[in-house]
Amino acid sequence: MNDKIIDGISQQFSQMLNTLNNGGTELPGQQQVKAVIQSALGKMDLVTRDEFDAQAAVLMRTREKVEALEKVVAELEKKMDNSAS
Structure with a gap:
């Protein structure tokens, strides 16, 4: 501390x-x-403020990656649905 x-x-x-x-x-x-x-x-x-801020930044980057992957999965699911039809 x-x-x-x-x-x-x-x-x-x-x-x-x-x-x-x-x-x-x-x-x-x-x-x-x-x-x-x-x-x-x-x-x-x-934790110190620096440690908190560093973890908040990591969390933000992780959320951005998850959102990007969710978009990719949604696009792939849409392509699969279209090809199955």
Whole structure:
């Protein structure tokens, strides 16, 4: 997981906790929050945006190929129907 993303999430989480705390008891430090978030995200089955975009591109090319093959099959079926008649 990208450290930049984890740092951003942990900072936002720490700020939220500090806002909720309103100067009461001491809250866990940012390093502890970061470790908890990193652990939680590590257990999830996540991919980076680059990996997602690459797979989306592969899927798009695959769909285009399937559509082209469907057209070819339809044309062949039509030719077979015409020759059988």
